[in-house]
Amino acid sequence: MTARREVSLDLTEAELERFGRRLGRVAFDEGVFVCLYGELGAGKSTLARAACRGAGVTGPVPSPTFTLVNQYEVDGGAAVQHADLYRVDTVEGLLDMGWEALVQSVGAVFVEWADRATAYLPSDRWDIRLDFVDSPSRRRVGIVALGSAPPIPGAEAHP
Numbered sequence: 001m002t003a004r005r006e007v008s009l010d011l012t013e014a015e016l017e018r019f020g021r022r023l024g025r026v027a028f029d030e031g032v033f034v035c036l037y038g039e040l041g042a043g044k045s046t047l048a049r050a051a052c053r054g055a056g057v058t059g060p061v062p063s064p065t066f067t068l069v070n071q072y073e074v075d076g077g078a079a080v081q082h083a084d085l086y087r088v089d090t091v092e093g094l095l096d097m098g099w100e101a102l103v104q105s106v107g108a109v110f111v112e113w114a115d116r117a118t119a120y121l122p123s124d125r126w127d128i129r130l131d132f133v134d135s136p137s138r139r140r141v142g143i144v145a146l147g148s149a150p151p152i153p154g155a156e157a158h159p
Contacts, residue, residue: 007152009141016043016139020050023126026153027108028055028080033122033149035114038130043139044112047130048082055080055108064112068097079107085116094120123147 011019027034034051036044049061056074064070064084072080081102088094094117102109103122114121124147131140143152 005145005151007143009143010133010138011141012138013043013046016047016141017050019141020047021054022153023047024051024054024080024108024110025056026150027051027110027126028074028078030150031106031108033103033109033125034111035121035125035127036110036112036130037115037127039132042130042132043141044130045084047128047141048110048112051108051110052080052082069102079105081105081107081109083109083111085111085113088113088116091120124149126152 009015009019023034026032036048038044045063052061052072055072057072057080058074059072061072061082062070064082065086068085068088069081069083072082074080083097083102085094088097099117099120102111103120111117114127126149127144127146129142131142133140145152
């Protein structure tokens with residue numbers, strides 16, 4: 001059976017958090033670069049926070065909107081990094097925030113507003129798009145595994 005490389009889910013906020021934890025565990029174990037896309041308020045921060053928890057972060061997980069990157073050490077020093085590119089609008093801004101080191105880092109990397117760095121994203125990654133649906137309490141989550149990124153966790157449970 002071939003692993004799914006793309007999946008679309010409609011999730012409540014609680015389901016999004018559970019899925020994020022599963023996603024974070026696999027992203028951490030496999031060292032996946034995860035790009036998050038969606039409108040303001042679509043759930044990128046909720047998913048990123050849950051993924052950081054799933055990757056083993058136990059302390060507070062604040063938004064990196066103003067710090068640009070938050071780094072957490074888990075499992076004996078391995079890194080989980082959470083970036084927010086909302087305020088980055090130039091290549092110089094990417095370089096100043098340490099983008100090259102972020103892309104080359106080992107461990108899980110979660111990047112909100114990844115569309116601000118499209119030309120500079122690694123080819124092996126998960127792209128996750130969160131969209132509003134008719135119900136204000138649900139989100140559509142589209143996930144694509146690109147390049148040699150591992151299969152999407154939980155995709156087998158959602159035909």
